[in-house]
Amino acid sequence: EAQVTQNPRYLITVTGKKLTVTCSQNMNHEYMSWYRQDPGLGLRQIYYSMNVEVTDKGDVPEGYKVSRKEKRNFPLILESPSPNQTSLYFCATHKDAWGEQYFGPGTRLTVT
């Protein structure tokens, strides 16, 4: 079954404590992205990757890092989380420039 998995699904943490949200896909897609969803703002793209070792900034990259060392994984790293990063995060993947984006189930992050 084609899947995008994210872990953890829920996370409560404190300001400044580094965290990583993992994303994995089994569809052998080249493209992967991270989004955050906030009420009244829709989804905003944080980073995207067009291939292994190729990443680029999206709309709101400040405070986030990503890496793409292998095709199936695209972790999102918050080196020093702050309360304004409290949000619902989605990982997504698509095959190519014309392909459908498949979203993961989401990770709800709360930073206190």
Add this chain to the structure above:
Amino acid sequence: QQQVKQSPQSLIVQKGGISIINCAYENTAFDYFPWYQQFPGKGPALLIAIRPDVSEKKEGRFTISFNKSAKQFSLHIMDSQPGDSATYFCAASYNNNDMRFGAGTRLTVKP
């Protein structure tokens, strides 16, 4: 600022009616315009998408109308059903990367 503006924020429609959601974009380089449907607790799922070389695309009860000169596109849901109750997002991108989403429309279809 939001590069894709979506309206209305919320919409209530009677079963069998037509739901219409509108979006406007600014960047003329955008070449891919998808609509996503999201149910509570789930990730968005692609509903229908259009490229700017066509003015309309229909899939079942869902139709996208696209006006390139006005930089506007809209989603029409015909014969709306209670199961269509969800949040709908329009989006725009160049080459399916750097995707910009609208703020979303919460649709409620009353039985």
